[in-house]
Amino acid sequence: MSVEVIRARALDGVAHGFLGRRGGVSEGMHAGLNVGVGSNDDPAVVEENRRRACDAVLPGARLVTLYQVHSGDCVTVLAPFEDRLRPRADALVTDRPGLALGILTADCAPVLFADAQAGVVGAAHAGWKGAIGGVTDSTLAAMEALGARRERVVAAVGPCIARGSYEVDGAFFRRFAEADPENERFFADGKAGHFQFDLEAYVAHRLAAAGVKTVEMLGLDTYADADRFFSYRRATHRGEPDYGRQVSIIGLN
Known part of the structure; x- marks a missing residue:
């Protein structure tokens, strides 16, 4: 099976892709294109998956990733670095x-993210902590x-857990409501004392509020589509001891 590359219309003309689990060589619970160096998968297999992923989006390029820590921090990449020297951050930009x-x-x-006219691209990991902590704002500033000029920047939000799959408790809800009462619109009522959180819509809102005029949401639920995507929450609910990671890539030719 070839590597599946999901592309956003907003980023037409820029080398990019949101990848899932299709097209890799991992087996078992990591089956498919697991690129997570922090997983318990065979490191040689993970390296082959990372090579395949990069070649599917930007052949001949050097894949640069981070030691992600759910922060709001962004780093500027001017040259490739070794995996063992990955910065602890959750977004990166380059020209x-x-x-x-x-x-x-x-x-x-x-x-x-891309400002094609300026020749500047970026990528951010927006979990709920990073999203509320301003990781997309940090990316735009970098x-x-x-x-780049943010009024020219276009952004796409890729596959992530959808509201129908993302149950959170009252403390989680209050954290967002206290940050901004308008954030309540990103929550729907769930079972008693719980809510369903729309991470994708919240991230898109943060981008628009920061001045990004073109924001595309792909609307793909990682939790609900086990054949196509890895999901930490799904693996947890199934009692699996580990989980795979997928990668989203952008670069300049």
């Missing part, structure tokens, strides 16, 4: 051709420092 910026997810929202 250098030949670098494939990669964000790993397994329910959190991957966000890809892109501007490289010459």
Whole structure:
């Protein structure tokens, strides 16, 4: 099976792709295109999956990823670095051709950014902590420092856990409501004392509020589609001891 590359219309003309689990060589609970170096999968298999993923989006480029920590931090990448030297951050930007910026997810929202005119791209890992902590804002600021203009930036929010699959408790709801009462619109009533959170819509709102005029949401639920995507929450609910990670990539030719 070839690597499935999901693309956003908003990013037409820019090398990018949201990848799932199709097209890889991992087996068992990690079956497919598991790119998670932090998983318990065979490191050699993970490396082959990462090679396949990069080649499917930007052949010949160097894949650059982070040690993701659910922060609001973004780093500017001017040259490739070794995996063992990955910065602890959750977004990265560049204006250098030949670098494939990669964000790993397994329910959190991957966000890809581009200002094609300025030749600046970015990628962010927006879990709920990073999203409310301003990871998309940090990405935009870092892109501007490289010459991008946020009114020209386009962004796409890739496969992530959908509201119908994302049950949260009252404390989670209150955290968002206290940050901004208008955030209540991203929650629907669930079972007693619980809510269903729309992470994708919240991330898109943060982008629009920051001045991004074109924001595309792919509307793909990682939890509900086990054949296509890895999901941390689904693996947890199934009692599985580990889970795979998928990657979203963007770069400049």
